[in-house]
Amino acid sequence: MVCELNDRLEGFVVEEPLPSTPAGLFTLASYASALGWLTESLAELTASVAQICTRVGIPAEPPDPAFAAPSLTEKDDEFDFAFSALELAAIRTAAEAAGLSPGDYVEVLSRSLLAASRINDACIEISSSLLEDAAYVLGEATDHVWIGEGPESLPTLVRSLLARMEAAE
DSSP states (O other): OHHHHHHHHHHHHHSSSOOOSHHHHHHHHHHHHHHHHHHHHHHHHHHHHHHHHHHTTSSSSOOOGGGOOOOOOTTGGGOOOOOOHHHHHHHHHHHHHHTSOHHHHHHHHHHHHHHHHHHHHHHHHHHHHHHHHHHHHHHHOOSSOOOOSSGGGSOHHHHHHHHHHHHHO
8 A cells, every 4th residue: 555655656756747736736645645644654663563572572572662652541441341151261272382371362362452442443544534635636626726825725634634643742
């Protein structure tokens, strides 16, 4: 996916003349934003996976702290899970097969599910924003370049990315 987005972005940048229509500019901005956002999301996923692997002893070196996933807070430790006897047996069996204690297995499993959920959410937001941008270009764009004032003149994906960056600060 990253390679495909990068190839399409490079295709737009090397074209002569450079895109100047609303459709071309929105497409260029959308590809650039999608590529940046997807790359950031994949870096977060990689950091989460590295942290999980470190937790279970694979690899022996800890992940780069610059990419460390957020740690669990005290509030997260307050959750109390109640498993049935059948579920506990399955957890114990899976934990034993993985060489972990049942508590460590549940923690690693929950962190894995959280990492998968985060990358899934990011991909869904990227996809829906690209679809909104495509609908705008097909339905409302004209042949001349329209540069409006304010954030509403930006593609949906760019606005979403900016809002996400502001929320992270």
